[in-house]
Amino acid sequence: DQQVKQNSPSLSVQEGRISILNCDYTNSMFDYFLWYKKYPAEGPTFLISISSIKDKNEDGRFTVFLNKSAKHLSLHIVPSQPGDSAVYFCAAYAGNNRKLIWGLGTSLAVNP
Amino acid sequence: DVKVTQSSRYLVKRTGEKVFLECVQDMDHENMFWYRQDPGLGLRLIYFSYDVKMKEKGDIPEGYSVSREKKERFSLILESASTNQTSMYLCASSGQWKNQPQHFGDGTRLSIL
Numbered sequence: 092d093q094q095v096k097q098n099s100p101s102l103s104v105q106e107g108r109i110s111i112l113n114c115d116y117t118n119s120m121f122d123y124f125l126w127y128k129k130y131p132a133e134g135p136t137f138l139i140s141i142s143s144i145k146d147k148n149e150d151g152r153f154t155v156f157l158n159k160s161a162k163h164l165s166l167h168i169v170p171s172q173p174g175d176s177a178v179y180f181c182a183a184y185a186g187n188n189r190k191l192i193w194g195l196g197t198s199l200a201v202n203p
Numbered sequence: 204d205v206k207v208t209q210s211s212r213y214l215v216k217r218t219g220e221k222v223f224l225e226c227v228q229d230m231d232h233e234n235m236f237w238y239r240q241d242p243g244l245g246l247r248l249i250y251f252s253y254d255v256k257m258k259e260k261g262d263i264p265e266g267y268s269v270s271r272e273k274k275e276r277f278s279l280i281l282e283s284a285s286t287n288q289t290s291m292y293l294c295a296s297s298g299q300w301k302n303q304p305q306h307f308g309d310g311t312r313l314s315i316l
Contacts, residue, residue: 123301134207134293134307135246142302180246184301189234189253190261191305195245 094118095183097194104201110168112197114181117162121183125191126155126166129178138179139166171201206230209294209308216315222281224311226294235277236295236305237261237269246293252277253299284315 096115104110114124122143127135141148141155141164148155154167168175181194210225228235236251238261248261250269258269266288270278277296281288291312295305 125304127304132310132312134295134309137304137306140302140304189251189259190248193246195243 092117093195094121095181095192095194097179097181097197099197100195101198101200104171104199106173106201106203107170110166110171110175110199110201112166112168112179112181112199114164114166114194115162116164116183118183118185118192119162120185121192122186123184124155124157124164125182126153127180127182128175129180129196135180168199171199173201173203175199176201207294207296207306207308209292209311211311212309214311214313216281216284216313218284218286218315220281220284222284222313222315224279224281224292224294224313226277226279226296226308227275228277228296228306229275230296230298230306231274232296232303232306233274233299234297234305235271236297237267237277237279238293238295239263239290240293240310241290249279286315289313289315 125140126138129135157164178196178198180196182191206229208227237249238246252258252271268280293310294308297305
């Protein structure tokens, strides 16, 4: 049973516009969330994270929003660039558990 | 910069062979992980290790074993390779705290014929 759900397998956005990638979770014990980006034939690279004590974290063009009551987080990319085209994974930790729980990913295509 | 190095980018083996995938990290990380990635299934954890000689099963350990004799090296072993183990294998390492993200190698594309 997927505890971290990325319900959109793919997303297409025009260059310069905002990309919004969504992630829902079911486990209320999750307290730390991460986003990773993955290009084909490469390993995932860490993008941005957020602790459950915050509702927003920003790093350059990337902002993650957390809505604990809705068990929902989103990644905003503004402005989107063609180099952002990749698969984006949402992942979460629960308490002291060392295992990271992953979503299935959303493939983002940013069109020039 | 953290460097996680996987010994092979591409590997072709035969059914029944014993296969070794090696991973080395240079950041003195406590935790190391082996995942496989298959289309539509995301990243699935096979095994992880939080210290030398320590290991814990992930979500899909059947058919695999691991070895961690030194802190920087984590090996994944396919005891008797089968065609359903054809996949992309990803190694990662991280510090012991949650805010120390996992860093990944570039992966090994393993084909079992």
